[in-house]
Amino acid sequence: MQELALRLLGPLRVSRGGAPLKLPASRKFRALLAYLTVARGAVAREKLCDLLWEGPSDPRGELRWCLSRLRSVLDTHGRSRVIAVDDQISLDLDGCDVDALLLLETARGGVDGLGLQELLTIASRCDGDFLEGIGIRNCAAFEHWLGGRRSEFRSYQLDIAAEIGRRTPVGSVDGLPAARRWIDLAGLDTGANIRFLSELLHRRMVDECNRHLDMAARLFADEGLDFAPVRDAWEQLRHAAAQPTQVAVSERVREPAQSIHPAASRRASVAIMPFRELGAGPEMRRDLGSAVAHDIISRLARLRSLFVIARGSVFAVAEERLGSQDIGRRLGVDYVATGFMEQHDRGVCVTVEVAEAATARIIWTAQFEARSAERLAILDEIGDGIVSSIAAEIENEERNRAILKPPDSLDAWEAYHRGLWHMYRFTPDENARAAEFFHLSTRLDPTFSRAHAGLSFTHWQRAFQRWSDRDAETRNALKAAGQSLLIDDQNPAAHWSMGRALWLSGDHDEAVRELEQSVHLSPNFALGHYALSFVHSQSGDPAAAIASSDHSRLLSPCDPLLFGMLGTRALALVSLGAFEEAAQWGVKAAARPNAHVHIVAIAALCLALAGRIAEARNYVTRIRRQNPGYRIDNFLDTFRFAPDITARYRNAAALIGLT
Numbered sequence: 001m002q003e004l005a006l007r008l009l010g011p012l013r014v015s016r017g018g019a020p021l022k023l024p025a026s027r028k029f030r031a032l033l034a035y036l037t038v039a040r041g042a043v044a045r046e047k048l049c050d051l052l053w054e055g056p057s058d059p060r061g062e063l064r065w066c067l068s069r070l071r072s073v074l075d076t077h078g079r080s081r082v083i084a085v086d087d088q089i090s091l092d093l094d095g096c097d098v099d100a101l102l103l104l105e106t107a108r109g110g111v112d113g114l115g116l117q118e119l120l121t122i123a124s125r126c127d128g129d130f131l132e133g134i135g136i137r138n139c140a141a142f143e144h145w146l147g148g149r150r151s152e153f154r155s156y157q158l159d160i161a162a163e164i165g166r167r168t169p170v171g172s173v174d175g176l177p178a179a180r181r182w183i184d185l186a187g188l189d190t191g192a193n194i195r196f197l198s199e200l201l202h203r204r205m206v207d208e209c210n211r212h213l214d215m216a217a218r219l220f221a222d223e224g225l226d227f228a229p230v231r232d233a234w235e236q237l238r239h240a241a242a243q244p245t246q247v248a249v250s251e252r253v254r255e256p257a258q259s260i261h262p263a264a265s266r267r268a269s270v271a272i273m274p275f276r277e278l279g280a281g282p283e284m285r286r287d288l289g290s291a292v293a294h295d296i297i298s299r300l301a302r303l304r305s306l307f308v309i310a311r312g313s314v315f316a317v318a319e320e321r322l323g324s325q326d327i328g329r330r331l332g333v334d335y336v337a338t339g340f341m342e343q344h345d346r347g348v349c350v351t352v353e354v355a356e357a358a359t360a361r362i363i364w365t366a367q368f369e370a371r372s373a374e375r376l377a378i379l380d381e382i383g384d385g386i387v388s389s390i391a392a393e394i395e396n397e398e399r400n401r402a403i404l405k406p407p408d409s410l411d412a413w414e415a416y417h418r419g420l421w422h423m424y425r426f427t428p429d430e431n432a433r434a435a436e437f438f439h440l441s442t443r444l445d446p447t448f449s450r451a452h453a454g455l456s457f458t459h460w461q462r463a464f465q466r467w468s469d470r471d472a473e474t475r476n477a478l479k480a481a482g483q484s485l486l487i488d489d490q491n492p493a494a495h496w497s498m499g500r501a502l503w504l505s506g507d508h509d510e511a512v513r514e515l516e517q518s519v520h521l522s523p524n525f526a527l528g529h530y531a532l533s534f535v536h537s538q539s540g541d542p543a544a545a546i547a548s549s550d551h552s553r554l555l556s557p558c559d560p561l562l563f564g565m566l567g568t569r570a571l572a573l574v575s576l577g578a579f580e581e582a583a584q585w586g587v588k589a590a591a592r593p594n595a596h597v598h599i600v601a602i603a604a605l606c607l608a609l610a611g612r613i614a615e616a617r618n619y620v621t622r623i624r625r626q627n628p629g630y631r632i633d634n635f636l637d638t639f640r641f642a643p644d645i646t647a648r649y650r651n652a653a654a655l656i657g658l659t
Helices: 028-040 045-052 058-074 099-109 116-125 142-167 175-185 192-200 206-222 229-241 282-303 312-320 324-331 376-401 412-423 428-444 450-466 470-487 492-504 510-521 526-539 542-555 562-575 579-590 596-610 613-626 633-639 642-657
Strands: 004-007 013-015 082-085 089-093 268-272 277-280 337-344 346-357 363-372
Touching: 013 282, 028 058, 028 082, 028 089, 028 099, 028 277, 028 596, 045 089, 045 142, 058 089, 058 579, 082 596, 099 116, 099 142, 116 142, 142 175, 142 192, 142 277, 175 192, 192 206, 192 229, 192 470, 206 229, 268 282, 268 312, 268 376, 277 282, 277 633, 282 312, 282 337, 282 376, 312 324, 337 376, 346 376, 363 376, 376 412, 376 542, 412 428, 412 450, 412 470, 428 450, 428 526, 450 470, 450 492, 470 492, 492 510, 492 526, 542 562, 562 579, 562 596, 562 633, 562 642, 579 596, 596 613, 596 642, 613 642, 633 642
Parallel strands: 268 337, 277 337
Antiparallel strands: 004 013, 082 089, 337 346, 346 363
C-alpha cells in the first residue's frame, strides 16, 4: 500500500496508509491540490492567483493560506511534498498513488500493449469525473481549465472502456458489464452500440435489443447522426443468429445516399473495401486484407473529417464483388477506396486507390511497402500514410469541387471547403474571404464543429500576421475554438484550434495540452502534430518539435501548411545551435509557393546564423518586396522565443540589415 493516495477521479479523497484524511472544506484548496497534481512541473504563484482568485484584494494571501493547508495534509515530519522555490510552486508526489496520474501515464503509453486484466484494473481505479462536484463561481479561467481536463480524462476512460469492450469475448461473464460500460461512456458510438446489441442477442434478450434500438435511434436522430450502420449491423446479427451459415445483406444498405446523409450535416463519404490478397488463399484474404481495411476504417473515422461507412456494411457488400459505381450506389457514398496486397521476400506491397463513386474516376493511387506481413507491423509502417493520404486527397477533391460552384448554391460542407481554399492563400484579402465562407457554413449548419475551427484559424491568422488588432483577434480565435469544442469535444480539429488560440494568449502549457489531446484523439491528424512542433520550436522542447515536424510531414507530405512544418524544424534547430542544418530547412520552407514573409525571414536569419551572409541578404531583398517595412522586431513580436534565442536572432538580423 502506498504511503499517500490521492483520488481526483470522482469525489476528491486523500488517504495515508489506507486511512482517509480530513480535508478543508474550501473548494479553492481542492482546486489548487488538483491543479498542482496534474501540472507539468512547477507553476508560478502569479498564474495560480490569476487562475483561482479573480475577486479578492489579496489573492497571494489566500494562496498562502491554501498552501499552508496543503502542507498540513501532504507533508510529514520526514518529507515535504509542497515545494516552493523562488516564486514557483510544485508537488513532490514521488511514490504516491494518484489515480489521475495513472490514467495520464496509461494514455501516454497507449492501451495496445496492455493486457486485458491490466486494463480492467486501471478502469476500476480510474472511474468517475475529474474533481467531481467541484466548481468555482466567478473563476472563468479555472472553469475553462476544469472543463478541458474533464473532457480529456473522459476521453482516456473511453479509450480504455472501448478496448476492454472489444477484447472481452461476447457471452463471457464480463461481456455484458464491459459492453454496458462502453455504451454508457459513448452512447453515440457505432461500435459501442453494435457490441452492446451483440451481447444482448447472445443472451437472447431480444426485447431489450429492440428497446435499445428505439432509444438509440432517437438519440442519433436528435444529434443529426446516421443510425443506418447500427441498424444494418443489427440486421446482420439477427440473421446470422437465425441462419449461421449465411451472410445477410440488409435491405437498408440499398437505401439511396440522401437517406444516409442529411443535407444540413452532409460530409463527403467514403467506403474502405477489404483489401485483396493477390496469390493468397481465401483464408488469407479474410484475415490480413480485412484486418488492414478494418484498421484504416477506424483510424479514418477518428479524424472526423469524413463520413466513413461502418465495417459491417462494407464487408457485407464486399462479398458481391461489385465495381466502384455499384458500391457507391449500394452504400450511398461519394468515394470508394480499394486496394490489394502482394507478398514478396522483403514483406508486403500494398497498392491503394480512391475512386469517385459516381464516375469511377480514380482521383488518387499509390503504393506502400511494408517490411513484414504481420498486421500490426503493416499498420505501424504504412497505416499512417494510407489514412492521411486518403483523407487529404478526398478533401482536396472537395475543395476543388466547391470552388467551381456558385456561392449561393453551397451547402455547409461545401462552404467550409470553399473557405479552406481561400484560407490557404495566406493573404489578408483571401483570409477575409475564407472567414465569410466559414461564417456561411456555420449559419447553414450551426453544429458543424470544423467550420467553427476554420473560423478560429482565420482570426488566428489576423493576429499572428498582425493584419488586425492582436488582442481582439486572439479573443475571437478563442471564442470560435470554444464553440467548436462545445459542439464536438471529440473532434481533433476543435482541440487544435483551441491549442493555437491559447498559444496566442500566452498560455503555453494549456496550448500544449490541447494540442496533445488533438493528436491523442486522432494520431493521424497532421495539423495537430504540426501545431505541437510550432509551439515547442519556440519555448518548449526543440527535440520534441523536430519529432512532431517530421511526423506531420510524414502524414501529409503535400500539405498546404508544409512551409510551416519545414520552418518550425528550422526554428527548433536554431534552439539546438545547429545553424547550418537550420539554414537548409529554412531555405526549403521559403521555397514553398505560399510561404509568407515570416517564413522568408526564418530562412534569412538561419542563413545569417550559419555564416552564409550573401545568401541571407538575397532573402532580405525578397522580404522587402513582400513587406517593405518588415524588421526584426516584426519577427520577434510574432513568435515567443526565450531571451537567449531572441538575442541570437537580433545578432543575425544586424549582420544582414534587418534591424
